[in-house]
Amino acid sequence: MTEQKNPTKEEIEQEDRKLRYLRLLVQFSLNVIAQTELTLEEALDIVENVKQQACRLFPGKEEAFEIIYRPRFNRLIKQKFSLH
Template identity: 45%
Template sequence: MDKQALLAEEQKLRRLRRAMDIAATLLWQVDLTLEEAQDVVNHAKHTALQLFPDKEETFDLIYGSRFRRILVEKYHLQ
């Protein structure tokens, strides 16, 4: 991978990390209904898949589980 491609990939990773951190912060700190919280998760997933198409399984493993833990704890889900 050339240097320019590597820099572009690193930039996409930073954008992904920032978007996922913002979504997690919204879920924890903003008074949202469960439906609104699920919309935040869906938007985060859409953002991730725009940056990294065909990585839905990876999203579900890494960020999906993170967001599920937040929703379970905040909304007392099972």
């Protein structure tokens, strides 16, 4: 049986920083998509770039991005580009 060690204060702070950065990146990207003249392809590229960055910050958590952030991007893109 493997015993998990408790994270250090520094590890918790680093995780918090990465999460704050990701949230800021997502919000900034949503704003860029909403407020600028982009093509659908450019908007989708932004989403893919954010996902790649999220996966670099949190390896192995791709599914979390799909569950938490992808729906927000999809709603905005559908609304902006009148997709059904």
